[in-house]
Amino acid sequence: MDRRSFLQTGLCATAAATLCPFTASALAEYKKYEKHIPIGLELYSLRDVINHDTFPKYLKWVAETGFEFVEFAGYHGYGASELRKMLDDVGLKASSTHIGFDQIKGDNLKASADFAAEVGFSFLIVPGGLEHRIRESEDSNKKCAEEMSACAEEAGKYNMFVGFHGHSGDYQNINGTDKSAWVTFFNNCDERVIAQVDVGWCDHANTHGQKLTPSETLRALPGRGRILHIKSNNTEVHGCVVGDSDDHVDWKSVFEAAHEVAGTEFFCVEQEQWKKTSCDSARECIENLKKMGW
Numbered sequence: 001m002d003r004r005s006f007l008q009t010g011l012c013a014t015a016a017a018t019l020c021p022f023t024a025s026a027l028a029e030y031k032k033y034e035k036h037i038p039i040g041l042e043l044y045s046l047r048d049v050i051n052h053d054t055f056p057k058y059l060k061w062v063a064e065t066g067f068e069f070v071e072f073a074g075y076h077g078y079g080a081s082e083l084r085k086m087l088d089d090v091g092l093k094a095s096s097t098h099i100g101f102d103q104i105k106g107d108n109l110k111a112s113a114d115f116a117a118e119v120g121f122s123f124l125i126v127p128g129g130l131e132h133r134i135r136e137s138e139d140s141n142k143k144c145a146e147e148m149s150a151c152a153e154e155a156g157k158y159n160m161f162v163g164f165h166g167h168s169g170d171y172q173n174i175n176g177t178d179k180s181a182w183v184t185f186f187n188n189c190d191e192r193v194i195a196q197v198d199v200g201w202c203d204h205a206n207t208h209g210q211k212l213t214p215s216e217t218l219r220a221l222p223g224r225g226r227i228l229h230i231k232s233n234n235t236e237v238h239g240c241v242v243g244d245s246d247d248h249v250d251w252k253s254v255f256e257a258a259h260e261v262a263g264t265e266f267f268c269v270e271q272e273q274w275k276k277t278s279c280d281s282a283r284e285c286i287e288n289l290k291k292m293g294w
Contacts, residue, residue: 027138040067097123100126105151128165166182175249197214197228
């Protein structure tokens with residue numbers, strides 16, 4: 001099931017230490033940060049097991065596994081008050097939702113904002129779908145940013161924030177230029193628009209010609225990365241999870257940027273492919289992250 005359809009319905013062995021982004025020295029360096037950034041799960045990660053009937057069961061599993069919050073990707077037929085009660089019952093919070101661009105425009109925005117407020121979150125994030133517009137030309141990029149900025153201004157009336165979640169193409173350059181479509185888009189946007197960097201997709205873009213690494217992407221937009229998607233990148237290893245010895249991401253630089261520049265408030269794990277089951281992979285992600293000191 002693709003995302004659009006879903007919205008609508010010792011860490012490493014010593015021998016591998018040089019390959020692993022979470023070496024002992026990296027951990028010691030990372031622990032210099034005193035601010036605790038909570039770890040949550042993007043529920044799209046469990047799309048193979050979650051439906052209306054199983055939703056309460058898996059919210060409980062998310063909490064018991066050690067995640068502190070969830071980011072929604074569809075509500076599976078539940079109302080806002082029902083979702084709030086289910087979260088409260090298992091001790092979870094919600095940070096945000098992935099939502100279609102049309103749902104933060106015009107009359108739809110109030111309904112989306114009212115729903116979010118009742119559940120208890122304030123970030124409405126558009127999960128991709130703008131690549132062709134922000135990469136087509138500088139003019140198209142600017143017009144798209146103006147639309148998002150208008151949404152941000154209106155959302156502010158409801159104490160809400162809107163944002164955009166990037167996939168690989170969103171981090172490439174605007175056609176015929178050497179300008180990052182992602183950075184240009186957010187420089188054109190109202191500063192309240194959230195830049196939700198997906199580390200895995202950003203790193204994928206970097207290994208396929210995009211100049212900016214994930215950490216450089218975060219540093220290019222100070223204070224804009226309030227929710228950071230934690231995802232591994234290794235296109236050769238199906239189901240590679242965060243912290244695997246074959247995970248290509250330079251996590252030390254990413255976490256430094258998140259703490260020092262990006263203003264990150266939430267680390268949100270998203271796993272799109274799995275070695276075993278989605279639950280096993282999500283559990284492995286948080287176990288690896290906990291070994292870093294969370």
